Structures are given as C-alpha cells and as structure tokens.
Amino acid sequence: MAFVKIWIHAVWGTKNRASTLEKSKRKKLFAHIRENAHAKGMYIDFINGVEDHIHCLMALNADATMAKTMQLIKGEAAHWANQEQLFREKLYWADEYYAVSVSESQIEKVRMYIRNQEEHHRKKTFAEECQEFIDKYGFYVSQG
Template identity: 30%
Template sequence: MANTYSQIFIQLVFAVKYREKLITEEKRDRLEKYITGIIQNKNQKLLAIYANPDHIHILIGYNDLNVLIPDIVRDIKSDSSKMMNDENWFRGKFNWQIGYGAFSYSKSQVDRVSKYILNQKEHHKKQSFKQEYLELLTKFEIEYKEEYVFEFFDDL
C-alpha cells in the first residue's frame, strides 16, 4: 500500500503442550529454520529465535500489517507441529499449548531483546520459564489470572 510505513517489533512466546521438554538440542536448529520459513512466507522479518526444550521465543519485525499476529502464531504452531509429526520426532503427537504472549518493543530495544532470546540456554539456568513468563506479563503491565497462564507443572 502506497505511503504506509511501520516499524513494529514483536516478541512471541509460547510453550510445548503440558510444558514437556520435547525439543532436543539435536532438533532445535531444524525447528528454528522451519519456523523462519513460515515467518518469511508471511512477509515478516525474523530477528531472533530460540527454541527451548519446553517453549520458544521469536522476535519479528512486524512488516505486513495485513497479516494479523494471531494468524502468524496460528500458522507457526500448526505448520511446525505438522512438520514434527510428519517427520515422527516423537512417539506420540506433538502439540503447542493453547495461547501465547506477544510483547512489543521499540527499535532501541531490538538488540537487547535479540541477545536475550539468543541467550536463552544460559538464562534458564537461573530462571524457570514460569518465572520468566510471569515477569514479562508484569513488566508489560498485562493483567492476568495465574490459573489461565499456560499449564505450569513445575510446582508439582
């Protein structure tokens, strides 16, 4: 569209169903590359991605405003799940949990957020995903009910 300009940066965060640690280090690169293709096919720009064993962080430059964020997340989840299931990565069927977080950043924050995402392996030696996610919701002043925030089983 002529004379339409935007500069929007979104971090997407979502978890493996039941928070199972299913994404192995050996498969992580393949999954990240596959998701990169999904994002590019949606006319968005991937800035950083890291697939943890039980959740994923993705930072995109949200370029095509005709593509809705929920549609991007839906396609990432459904297409990547289909790929993993078609390639028989697991004994059972792989699914992502319902829901996701979408957090916006300014241009000046992109480098810091990218480094944070790419440093997830070290970060999670100090902080659980549950702590991290609740901290994001609090930092962004998002009202939530803890019983509706993913399915966390680390307290059991």
C-alpha cells in the first residue's frame, strides 16, 4: 500500500467569468463538492470562493491525477447545481484551472487565504489574481 499526501491549492472559475455563484447559495455548492469528493475517495480540506471562482485546498492520493480530479469535481458540481437549479443561471466552468503544490508548512497560510476570498477580492479581480498566480508560480503558458 502506498501512503501519499500531496497538498494542492486549486483555483477554477466560471465560464467567461460569469457571476453565477450567488453568495447565499455558495455554501450549499461547497458542501456538495466536499461530499462528492469524499464519496470518490478525494479529500478536500478547505473550499471557498466568490461569484466567479472557487479556491480549494485538497490532498491528492496515490492514484489521482490533477486532470482527473478536476474533471470529477468540476463536472459533477456543475451537473448537480444545474439539476438542482441552485443558481438563477446555469453553472458552466471555464476549461482552465490553476493548481500548485503546497508545502505542509504553508497549509494554514493557504487556508487563511482561501477563507478570506471576499475580502481579498474587494481589492483585486479574478483576472488580476490569475495573472499574479501565473507570474508568481512561473506557469508555462502554451501559445497554441
């Protein structure tokens, strides 16, 4: 048996940055995402977001890939939210997402960052945050 825990801070947004995630209903979506992940053997430590994107601190296990994990989380969450008519508008996610590994020593700092999303986004847009994420972590961005 392999014993693996790889901490990941993942961020994904709504398609075209639509403000679909109504504040009064986000907690229900986050609870569902957490429950669905648990049912699929995935561990979500902390999740929060604002009207156009979500931050999630999760641990990948030995047989998980980032792409499959994001596909399972995003696809099922949108399907469920739309089936439940949770939001006024249909929920569609953008194709892209951002994900970085997190050192065990930085877990609490990342939790606080995720916890304070509303405050954070009073000062910075999601587009600005994405660019900062790309610059800070040196993501390679394909040109085609």
